[in-house]
Amino acid sequence: MTYLSSNQLKQYKDKGFVSPINIFSKDKMKEIRNEIELIENTIPGELEKSGRYNAHLISPLLDEVTHNSKILDAVQSLIGENILVCGTTLFIKNPNEQGFVSYHQDAKYIGLEPHNWVTAWVAITDSNEHNGCMRMWSGSHQDILKQHDQKFNEGNLLTRGQTVSNVPKNETEPLILKAGQMSLHHPKVVHGSDLNHSNDRRIGFVIQSYIGTNVKQVLGKNSVQLARGIDKFNFHEKIERTKSLMEKNDLKIKKQENSYLQEIFYSGSEKKGNY
Numbered sequence: 001m002t003y004l005s006s007n008q009l010k011q012y013k014d015k016g017f018v019s020p021i022n023i024f025s026k027d028k029m030k031e032i033r034n035e036i037e038l039i040e041n042t043i044p045g046e047l048e049k050s051g052r053y054n055a056h057l058i059s060p061l062l063d064e065v066t067h068n069s070k071i072l073d074a075v076q077s078l079i080g081e082n083i084l085v086c087g088t089t090l091f092i093k094n095p096n097e098q099g100f101v102s103y104h105q106d107a108k109y110i111g112l113e114p115h116n117w118v119t120a121w122v123a124i125t126d127s128n129e130h131n132g133c134m135r136m137w138s139g140s141h142q143d144i145l146k147q148h149d150q151k152f153n154e155g156n157l158l159t160r161g162q163t164v165s166n167v168p169k170n171e172t173e174p175l176i177l178k179a180g181q182m183s184l185h186h187p188k189v190v191h192g193s194d195l196n197h198s199n200d201r202r203i204g205f206v207i208q209s210y211i212g213t214n215v216k217q218v219l220g221k222n223s224v225q226l227a228r229g230i231d232k233f234n235f236h237e238k239i240e241r242t243k244s245l246m247e248k249n250d251l252k253i254k255k256q257e258n259s260y261l262q263e264i265f266y267s268g269s270e271k272k273g274n275y
């Protein structure tokens with residue numbers, strides 16, 4: 001069992017994140033990286049741009065991560081025992097590419113209300129300051145939702161380049177994770193990440209997010225999977241868990257889900273970006 005300790009709960013309450021949490025072995029992460037790379041090689045482009053969302057619907061190993069009981073124990077400590085998965089994202093930064101993530105608050109554009117949800121960032125590879133790990137503005141979740149400019153800037157891995165200004169970057173805390181560890185972060189904590197300066201890929205698999213069954217999608221439509229407990233609210237359609245790798249029907253479902261997600265991410269914006 002991996003319920004959060006009182007120290008970890010305090011860290012989350014005070015800072016808006018808790019990290020690192022040991023979940024998987026290094027070998028398991030290698031196996032998962034191989035499965036991700038097999039998908040990339042078999043169906044070029046499948047995990048790029050909007051395809052990086054919801055890879056757990058076509059990959060049994062990512063499905064296993066998403067429904068892992070140790071992760072769910074930790075998540076339950078924060079949002080209660082009735083838990084839905086409403087999506088996942090692969091944040092991959094290749095060496096020699098310009099990928100970064102501008103400082104933002106997830107709650108600003110994800111459309112999940114109330115904020116009874118949490119995001120789990122699972123390190124498939126090591127993630128550190130050299131290869132562009134996430135950085136958190138500690139305590140910023142206690143403030144109101146901030147103004148975000150839409151920058152649509154080159155290399156920004158966010159759909160619209162949503163950016164909070166005046167972040168004290170040299171005070172932000174790096175979330176240094178070994179492959180197999182995870183962090184959990186609050187919907188309102190301001191965070192971002194820099195470029196990958198290493199010569200290997202930085203791969204994060206992000207369950208974005210685990211939501212309480214009482215949470216609605218107010219900007220569009222999200223299908224979900226029940227991860228734990230019971231759903232007496234039934235606000236969302238349910239989708240099946242995948243049974244085999246890159247199955248044709250699962251690929252179709254992933255595509256459909258990702259088109260709903262694009263609507264959410266671009267909601268209220270006249271311009272569309274590169275993702």
Ligand SMILES: O=C(O)CCC(=O)C(=O)O
Pocket residue numbers: 091101106119121132133134191192193204206208
């Ligand atoms: O992987 C990254 O660098 C950023 C991820 C992120 O913004 C998130 O998980 O909310």
